[in-house]
Amino acid sequence: MPQKKLSIRIDGELISALEGQTILQAARANKKYIPTLCALEGLTPVGACRICLVEVSGSERLFPACTTPIQEGMSVITNSPRLTRYRRITLELLLIERNHVCAVCVSNGHCELQAMATAFGISTVELAYNFPKLSLDMSHPRFVLDHNRCILCTRCVRVCAELEGAQVWELISRGIHARIVSELNEKWGNAASCTSCGKCVQACPTGALAEKGRAVEEMTKNLEAVTSLVHRRGVQA
Amino acid sequence: MKRITIEPVSRIEGHAKIDIQFDDQGHVAGTQFHVTQVRGFEKFTEGRPFYEMPGITARICGICPISHLLASSKACDAIMAVRIPPAARKLRQLIHFAQIVQSHALSFFYLSAPDFLLGMDSDAASRNILGVIAANPELARDGIELRKFGLLIVEGLAQERVHPSWVVPGGVAAPLSSTIRDRILSELPAAHAIAERTLRFFKGTLDEYKEEIEFFGSAPTMYAGLVDRKGNLELYDGGLRFRSTAGDIIEDQIAAEDYAQWIGEASLRESYLKAPFFKPQGFPAGVYRVGPLARLNAADSCGTPHAEAEFKEFHQRFGTMVHSAFLYHYARLIEIVYALEKIEMLLSDPQILDTHVRAGAGVNALEGVGMIEAPRGTLIHHYKVNEEGAITWANLIVATGHNNLAIGRSVQQVAEHFIDGAKLNEGMLNRVSAVVRAYDPCLSCSTHASGLLALRVRLLDSNGALLDELASN
Numbered sequence: 001m002p003q004k005k006l007s008i009r010i011d012g013e014l015i016s017a018l019e020g021q022t023i024l025q026a027a028r029a030n031k032k033y034i035p036t037l038c039a040l041e042g043l044t045p046v047g048a049c050r051i052c053l054v055e056v057s058g059s060e061r062l063f064p065a066c067t068t069p070i071q072e073g074m075s076v077i078t079n080s081p082r083l084t085r086y087r088r089i090t091l092e093l094l095l096i097e098r099n100h101v102c103a104v105c106v107s108n109g110h111c112e113l114q115a116m117a118t119a120f121g122i123s124t125v126e127l128a129y130n131f132p133k134l135s136l137d138m139s140h141p142r143f144v145l146d147h148n149r150c151i152l153c154t155r156c157v158r159v160c161a162e163l164e165g166a167q168v169w170e171l172i173s174r175g176i177h178a179r180i181v182s183e184l185n186e187k188w189g190n191a192a193s194c195t196s197c198g199k200c201v202q203a204c205p206t207g208a209l210a211e212k213g214r215a216v217e218e219m220t221k222n223l224e225a226v227t228s229l230v231h232r233r234g235v236q237a
Numbered sequence: 238m239k240r241i242t243i244e245p246v247s248r249i250e251g252h253a254k255i256d257i258q259f260d261d262q263g264h265v266a267g268t269q270f271h272v273t274q275v276r277g278f279e280k281f282t283e284g285r286p287f288y289e290m291p292g293i294t295a296r297i298c299g300i301c302p303i304s305h306l307l308a309s310s311k312a313c314d315a316i317m318a319v320r321i322p323p324a325a326r327k328l329r330q331l332i333h334f335a336q337i338v339q340s341h342a343l344s345f346f347y348l349s350a351p352d353f354l355l356g357m358d359s360d361a362a363s364r365n366i367l368g369v370i371a372a373n374p375e376l377a378r379d380g381i382e383l384r385k386f387g388l389l390i391v392e393g394l395a396q397e398r399v400h401p402s403w404v405v406p407g408g409v410a411a412p413l414s415s416t417i418r419d420r421i422l423s424e425l426p427a428a429h430a431i432a433e434r435t436l437r438f439f440k441g442t443l444d445e446y447k448e449e450i451e452f453f454g455s456a457p458t459m460y461a462g463l464v465d466r467k468g469n470l471e472l473y474d475g476g477l478r479f480r481s482t483a484g485d486i487i488e489d490q491i492a493a494e495d496y497a498q499w500i501g502e503a504s505l506r507e508s509y510l511k512a513p514f515f516k517p518q519g520f521p522a523g524v525y526r527v528g529p530l531a532r533l534n535a536a537d538s539c540g541t542p543h544a545e546a547e548f549k550e551f552h553q554r555f556g557t558m559v560h561s562a563f564l565y566h567y568a569r570l571i572e573i574v575y576a577l578e579k580i581e582m583l584l585s586d587p588q589i590l591d592t593h594v595r596a597g598a599g600v601n602a603l604e605g606v607g608m609i610e611a612p613r614g615t616l617i618h619h620y621k622v623n624e625e626g627a628i629t630w631a632n633l634i635v636a637t638g639h640n641n642l643a644i645g646r647s648v649q650q651v652a653e654h655f656i657d658g659a660k661l662n663e664g665m666l667n668r669v670s671a672v673v674r675a676y677d678p679c680l681s682c683s684t685h686a687s688g689l690l691a692l693r694v695r696l697l698d699s700n701g702a703l704l705d706e707l708a709s710n
Contacts, residue, residue: 103292103296103400104289104292104293104296106289108402135284136284136285136286136627138286138625138626138627139625141599144286189625212286212288212599212626213288213406213597213599214288215288215289215291215292215402215405215406215410216289216291216292216293216402217292217402218402218405218410
């Protein structure tokens with residue numbers, strides 16, 4: 001049975017979208033840009049990063065576009081001074097929470113967090129840096145996990161579970177203490193379920209997951225490798 | 238007892254201050270050279286993957302990031318236990334010589350030329366690169382052009398002028414294109430001409446600086462510098478040679494990994510900069526100097542035609558062992574000639590275009606040392622890693638560190654000779670700063686200390702009360 005079509009407005013423009021689609025999906029299908037960090041085509045959306053927050057008429061609350069389903073007659077605003085302010089604060093919080101030292105990062109110049117911060121004109125942050133002392137996991141023969149650069153988007157968790165089917169990655173602890181762990185908090189190199197496919201590395205938006213031996217600025221991610229797989233397998237989020 | 242503090246010392250890279258104490262008769266009783274910042278690279282890099290070290294340690298310096306990239310990458314090569322491809326070695330040498338040219342040009346034209354072009358006693362307000370431009374536009378233009386040439390090569394190879402990441406463990410990230418090679422070659426004759434012109438100019442002014450040559454840090458020290466197997470000047474590879482004050486070779490061909498047998502490091506109470514010393518002679522007797530002057534004292538010859546001729550003339554004028562720190566400037570200019578000749582030789586070698594420029598490996602040794610001659614002297618990076626490749630310990634001996642003791646002594650000598658506590662003037666104090674500048678010390682990663690930093694001189698009495706203050710911009 002064909003999916004029901006719904007009429008919604010995005011930034012005032014009337015568009016037609018399919019029932020069951022999220023605001024983000026409807027927007028992208030109609031070439032409307034909403035900034036995202038944790039969303040990745042083909043993976044279950046989780047609304048972790050809060051960058052895609054949008055305004056919906058009739059509600060004071062802001063909604064994450066990646067997890068909010070569209071409704072008939074919904075009117076969405078994707079860009080406003082208020083949204084820009086919130087997105088900037090969200091980005092600043094991500095930047096101060098851990099140790100993002102772009103200048104000496106393997107992903108410098110190829111990082112989604114950095115690109116997003118640049119797009120929002122963030123050249124300095126107003127909040128105090130947290131400077132947590134975080135570890136690296138270098139036990140895997142081919143890859144490295146650096147918690148300093150992780151923004152807890154959980155793309156790695158989802159790509160491993162949903163596309164590779166290995167379920168190596170998981171989240172541990174809560175709030176500011178949360179971090180990703182491999183296989184019941186075992187060292188990555190000891191994780192028997194890891195197939196070393198590298199999808200988590202390619203899906204990671206920052207330098208948190210990287211290939212070993214990549215020097216500063218050398219870690220370019222191949223998101224295409226992940227999303228094309230989604231299309232080939234016909235995986236639907 | 239009076240005390241003068243020169244803070245900050247201007248036209249150097251980094252932050253330093255000098256204290257001069259006077260006795261009751263107004264004579265200099267003592268001096269201290271303080272480096273006033275702590276950096277902590279050796280500590281905060283612990284736990285990082287070793288292959289990130291070149292990128293991280295390059296941030297030590299904005300003037301010579303290439304030196305740190307190279308020394309660090311060599312230490313990483315040792316950890317990977319790889320022999321890098323021949324083309325990679327040549328490309329690393331090429332970028333190194335380019336950096337020597339630009340860094341020496343910066344030191345000579347931008348930082349020190351104001352002193353010897355405009356005079357040590359000239360108006361402090363215009364004693365900077367802008368003053369040089371006004372007084373001798375041709376010389377200033379030459380300086381800018383020469384620096385530009387060095388940076389043209391750096392940019393051509395590495396895509397970025399400052400803090401490129403092109404030098405990597407195992408080699409370099411990308412080969413050289415023939416277009417870039419040809420462009421560099423086409424601009425090389427102009428650079429040669431500038432180097433020659435400047436040497437001629439500088440040699441012409443030497444007679445005016447007899448007093449400075451005699452009293453600017455002329456106390457004999459030992460010298461250290463890299464030389465090749467034949468004893469020729471070497472800046473990228475080679476072994477370390479120590480020469481005594483009299484010119485005897487005390488140690489020769491010290492391999493990078495053996496440096497700690499010969500070089501000890503002492504901590505000083507008055508400075509964040511440690512003081513390396515020659516171990517067999519202990520501290521502080523084992524004072525030695527590095528850098529352009531030391532290299533020309535350590536080597537038997539330059540090994541390239543034009544530089545060799547200048548090398549011979551240099552030693553004919555000032556003897557087999559040249560001790561005056563003022564002549565660092567002269568040595569720097571000879572090294573520019575040498576570097577330009579080396580650049581030409583490297584670019585004439587077809588192998589420089591080879592596309593095999595990187596060797597790959599994991600951790601094959603748990604320790605590695607990289608040693609090169611940075612523009613300011615011998616630079617050593619020493620890392621230890623665990624089996625996963627995380628840094629567990631790091632030691633860096635940065636070129637200026639070796640000169641720490643000698644700079645302190647030179648300051649003392651200049652202060653004693655030129656400063657009279659009873660009749661203080663700015664020109665006297667500038668000479669104290671100028672002797673520090675002669676060493677071209679790189680005390681930090683800051684590039685912003687190029688000529689316009691405020692010079693603040695404070696006269697304090699023995700209780701620390703301010704008696705007088707002299708300030709300039």
